[in-house]
Amino acid sequence: MEYNFRDIEKKWQAWWKENKVYSVSNPSTSSGHPVKPKFYVLDMFPYPSGAGLHVGHPLGYIASDIYSRYKRLKGFNVLHPMGFDSFGLPAEQYALDTGQHPAETTKKNIATFKSQLDNIGFCYDWEREVQTSDPEYYRWTQWIFLQLFNSYFCHTEKKALPISLLIKKYETKGAMPKTGEPIPGKHFTAEQWNSFSEKEKADILMRRRLAYCGYGEVNWCEALGTVLANDEVVNGVSERGGYPVVKKTLRQWYLRITEYADRLLEGLEKVDFSDAMKEMQSNWIGKSSGAEIDFLVKSEKIKDKSLRVYTTRPDTIFGIDFMVIAPEHELVESITTSDQKTAVEEYITYVKSRSERERMAEKKITGVFTGAYAINPFDGREIPIWISEYVLAGYGTGAIMAVPCGDERDHKFAKHFNISITNIIGEYYNGEEANPTKEAVLQNSGFLNGLVMKGAMDVVIAALEEKGIGKRKVNYKMRDAAFSRQRYWGEPFPIVWKDEIAKEWTGKLPLVLPDVEKYSPGPDGQGPLANIPEWVAQELETNTMPGYAGSSWYFLRYMDPHNDQTFCDRNVSDYWNQVDLYIGGTEHAVGHLLYSRMWTKVLYDLDLIGYDEPYKRLVNQGMIQGLSQIAYVKKGDFEEGTSRSGRNTFRVPMFSNPAGTPQPKLQLYSADLINDSNRDYYKPFNIPIELVARNIHESSKNVLDISSGIQKYPQRLDAIYITFDAFFYEGEWKTWSEDEQGWVITEERTFYTANEVEKMSKSKYNVVNPNDIILSYGADTFRMYEMFLGPVEMSKPWDTKGIEGVHRFLKKFWRLFFKESNHPSFGGAGGGSETLIVTNDEPTSAELKVLHHAIRRIENDTERFSFNTGVSGFMIATNELTDLKCHKRKILEPLLILLAPYAPHIAEELWQQLGNEKTILDQTYPVFIANYVAESSKEYPVSINGKLRTTMNLALDATEEEVNELTLENEVVKKWLEGKPPKKIIFVKNKMINVVV
């Protein structure tokens, strides 16, 4: 009997489904059964894009599936759900283009995803599926939003509290400062509060709500017609699509995540994330401590004004040579002197003409003097105040004190504008380069002279506080998160606007997203919902929530997905508790992960759940990259050996130019290289083009269909198009000319092709669909191969070269159970006997050793997430058992259980073939017995004369004397010594034996 993976996998997938073997139940409190320990394994749920899954997606899913199955065999009640992050921009963009309702395309895409996932044989309990765009789901997203809206962050208790408590406080005590004079507009008494109008009260409360509405500068993306959160903007362009992003003032919803900055930082210490991930998050939060200092401004126009700066280095206060304020700073106008007025205005105009992107790209030193001076409070020096774009209005106070000898940018600025530099760090400063040291002993620093900089900080802050002109201050880079989108395909806000006051919508949630005819934006930068008269008539908020709203709490809904009384029953969320293992890519480091951590903390503060960190352990799976074959073209002669990245080549334009890819390229290659053994293929400079052509996959042909390409993109007629058998150049089709080296030379151009590893993406035409692999090799092979590729955390290019080996292993494993037909000729019926050759004989010690070695090894590898070596463990065991001709039930059955998490279909099938009734999923993981692999002894290294070395097995509890004896008796040592008696034997560090001859 052959290993017929197609039938086996179909059979078991159907059986699992039919018998609901993956159904997970919440323990009911009434039943007296002992509650199994729980384990929660979560994958980051996918956005169901139209492209479907590619081989990169399942990497993390397979790992988590193996781990879940393993934990189940280990006796845990495992929650391992899957769902879809189904709200979002691409579906809407697609709707805009085609007029199809996003709900329709989303539904279709989800069906594709699910069938692909099922093909791989994952153990999801689909009964628990969540979709963020499902009204029954977003009902609770809206509800949690209202909790945020109706809460504020109490600075004394450092936690979220219901806003009703704040109102009560205002009504009885008002909001008065603990010390000092009340500031009008900020502080008020209870009497004042009670006399405020409703609008005034609402505005004040809005300043404290955790979800609040305000006007602010936002990242506006014209092409997408919406606002983006900071983490959705990369290098001044949108993360999705790469469109330009500008600053725009709009009314927006925000999450007051900044209030949680400290707790988000502290929380990192108690979770098991990688250092890189923690680093990324704390960089994003960007906590810095320093001081805020007020400097008196001396200008012709104003008196008694002060300039507030933020600095992390108050110790350098005597080194200030100038001040710089942001061009948008509020003082710009009032302090500019009359003779500097024109220069300043010109400069401001210039700055406004430059986009953020330009500013970042070309770092020119620009600036202008305002004519005004600030006074150094300690030595009375007059410090010129400059304006420059390198100071950002949005960070700190938008003004800095410049210390050129200690800060690189200040130094460059000073040099550029010929400002004299005060040296306060002596020999640490060489006159050429700033030195940001904290170790120097201060000089030219008044009362700080002789102090080491590190120690001077506190002294300065104390002095500032005493004078009342400064104080210690902590600053964060993180801003409040923009929480609204001018879009259709998202959760509607359950908010109504009455007389410009935002109020909770009083209807019964969910507030269902209405149908629209058009998905184009509404008036004045509003979303499509503003086009619906009924919606506007009810004065409902026309923005929708961003993509990360639904994903911020989905891990909770899986626990109790059908509850229509609450978002998640408290008993249930207490039982499942935190996610024990969360698997996903690093791309969500500062987005989703921070937001969901914040939401969790809020829910915890409001006592709705019992823990304030959602994910106990996070594993970041690497990306599987695609292998793209790219055609390059170069004018004139080409010298072999020129680097691929050499400057004298460029990529050939491709006719299909997806949005946002500035220099598209042509792909000549696709998936099916399995049967090609030509290694030259992989040498970038030696690729016979015909060979490339031969391997072009069927599915790529339409991509390379030139006629449609030209029709679709007529403007690109000037480009060069290449297909597997011809290329299009200067308006004409030419077939490839003869060549030996892979070069194709036309009149004046040389083409060559190269492989490049890059992110797998539809737009790059390098996508490999798992279904294709499964069709030829089966899901079990696919699963094991993806794991065998290397560590889960590492990114690697997809490459099918090694898949045969894994497939061969499974066939070989199968032959431990069945005698293969004599001649399973290609496609033929075979004709041999189909015999199960498993016997009930007692295993030999050699066979037991193989088994228990495998148990120890594979269990260990699985436990520490080293699935690649785990797969190797199976191969080793199978090879050894084949050599031993071992077909014994007592060896093979435990081995099957070990294999079940990795290759569930074949394990289940063989388990049944052995005559076992129940599913293998509910077996108990075999126990490793040390005796069989001589665990009672340990290998010790032996070095002789401190040079030669070998190892020997010694009893674990061997004494030093015994060791000496054993050493002399040891055959290996005898051989080394060649009869010469050792002078002494040293037992070093309890671990090593050194024999001195």
Add this chain to the structure above:
RNA sequence: CCGGAUGUGGUGAAAUUGGUAGACACGUCAGACUUAGGAUCUGAUGCCGUAAGGUAUGGGGGUUCGAGUCCCUCCAUCCGGACCA
């Protein structure tokens, strides 16, 4: 520029604590059984060398009886953040 990670055969990669470097697999070569091989099995395979032997974990230096592993330094690649005061 800053931060993080990585660097081992022709290839993907192993090497729990410092202890026979290259497990396991791909590929390649040779052989067996075959009408056939894209089935299966056996053997070889880091590099140099007929061999004995030498030499090898990006380069250089250090600690150690012993270093892929620890320390310093330089180089390369990848990822992330970048005017953050």
